[in-house]
Amino acid sequence: MKTYNVGIIGATGMVGQRFALLLSKHPWFNVTALAASARSAGKTYKEAVESRWAMSDPIPKNLESITVMDATADIDTICARVDFVFCAVDMKKPDILALEENYAKHECPVVSNNSANRFTPDVPMIIPELNPEHTDIIPAQRKRLGTKRGFIAVKSNCSLQSYVPALFPLDKKYGVDKCLVCTYQAISGAGKTFERWPEILDNVIPFIGGEEEKSEREPLKIWGKIDGDRIVPANEPKFTAQCLRVPVSDGHMAAVFVSFKNKPPKKQILDIWKSFSGVPQKLNLPHAPKQFLNYFEEDNMPQTKLNRNLEGGMAISIGRLREDSQYDYKFVCLSHNTLRGAAGGGVLLAELLCAKGYFD
Numbered sequence: 001m002k003t004y005n006v007g008i009i010g011a012t013g014m015v016g017q018r019f020a021l022l023l024s025k026h027p028w029f030n031v032t033a034l035a036a037s038a039r040s041a042g043k044t045y046k047e048a049v050e051s052r053w054a055m056s057d058p059i060p061k062n063l064e065s066i067t068v069m070d071a072t073a074d075i076d077t078i079c080a081r082v083d084f085v086f087c088a089v090d091m092k093k094p095d096i097l098a099l100e101e102n103y104a105k106h107e108c109p110v111v112s113n114n115s116a117n118r119f120t121p122d123v124p125m126i127i128p129e130l131n132p133e134h135t136d137i138i139p140a141q142r143k144r145l146g147t148k149r150g151f152i153a154v155k156s157n158c159s160l161q162s163y164v165p166a167l168f169p170l171d172k173k174y175g176v177d178k179c180l181v182c183t184y185q186a187i188s189g190a191g192k193t194f195e196r197w198p199e200i201l202d203n204v205i206p207f208i209g210g211e212e213e214k215s216e217r218e219p220l221k222i223w224g225k226i227d228g229d230r231i232v233p234a235n236e237p238k239f240t241a242q243c244l245r246v247p248v249s250d251g252h253m254a255a256v257f258v259s260f261k262n263k264p265p266k267k268q269i270l271d272i273w274k275s276f277s278g279v280p281q282k283l284n285l286p287h288a289p290k291q292f293l294n295y296f297e298e299d300n301m302p303q304t305k306l307n308r309n310l311e312g313g314m315a316i317s318i319g320r321l322r323e324d325s326q327y328d329y330k331f332v333c334l335s336h337n338t339l340r341g342a343a344g345g346g347v348l349l350a351e352l353l354c355a356k357g358y359f360d
């Protein structure tokens with residue numbers, strides 16, 4: 001496989017640090033540019049992140065001495081050094097829209113973790129195992145932007161990375177009618193650690209700004225279809241969500257209640273989860289988990305601490321499937337929010353785009 005030079009925009013943040021770890025030893029991608037705000041620009045990566053490094057693995061040695069650039073002021077230099085960039089920044093939505101489009105218009109493809117472009121109709125929002133065909137919208141987006149190479153592709157919100165993969169293959173056969181979900185979300189999802197957020201210890205906060213809307217609305221774009229120069233979101237399944245912040249470092253858990261148009265037997269649900277695999281598994285992409293959906297029979301599983309790192313944090317853990325008195329079934333599921341839900345999902349999306357030739 002050909003190798004590609006890549007940049008990380010937002011390299012100093014929680015998701016950026018995950019990108020740094022995943023990409024420092026990636027077989028296809030070679031980090032040649034790190035960028036963040038003007039506050040970090042001019043420092044070595046080590047100087048910029050040392051006091052807030054939040055990962056259990058150390059800062060990658062091969063990235064320590066790279067000088068961090070200003071994502072906006074140094075865009076020409078960055079684009080000259082890379083084949084594409086990953087982007088995970090904490091900025092206002094209009095600023096992120098402008099930044100990502102600026103990179104795309106510099107003929108630099110952007111694989112984004114930000115929410116700003118998720119509902120731009122010609123920007124694909126992809127979970128690689130579920131809707132890889134949405135990459136087909138990229139030529140239409142390039143036409144709108146007036147680019148030859150440049151485009152933006154995004155991954156969806158971290159909150160839904162457990163329950164949407166569990167429901168998607170069931171919907172194909174049995175039609176998901178409605179779904180109620182409560183998520184229990186880790187503090188790294190807010191870019192925080194326990195040291196930086198002591199108020200969360202012994203506490204649960206029943207509000208995460210914007211999260212419930214994303215959890216209800218984004219699945220419909222994943223379920224959507226390309227129609228001409230846009231992706232038209234589906235009208236169903238119907239989702240309702242409550243999202244809570246809980247005192248957990250990493251890993252978003254979801255409690256799911258679901259009803260189907262045709263109620264499947266429990267054994268069918270378990271068989272579908274066990275046998276489900278997607279394009280990333282067929283292509284054997286470096287970050288594709290071998291077994292995407294993993295069901296645990298034990299009543300007290302999955303657990304955040306025990307299961308979040310399954311298959312490098314890229315697999316989904318499911319448990320407690322049982323019939324419900326109000327809905328057809330209920331179950332719980334779990335995914336790692338900064339791996340599958342953020343940087344790992346971004347890297348897998350980039351691997352898919354790479355395998356399909358979009359970075360050539």
Ligand code: NAP
Pocket residue numbers: 009010011012013014015016035036037038039040041071072088089090091113114115157158188189190191192337338341342
């Ligand atoms: P974070 O830890 O607060 O990091 C924010 C990053 O943005 C830092 O690198 C920061 O650079 C950079 N930044 C801020 N202002 C900038 C500017 N004007 N120009 C360039 N860079 C700037 O945030 P995070 O948790 O990593 O989240 C980043 C993005 O990923 C957000 O859009 C978030 O919604 C999304 N996301 C996060 C998760 C998660 O689990 N954490 C999951 C999915 C998606 P400095 O260090 O120089 O300030």
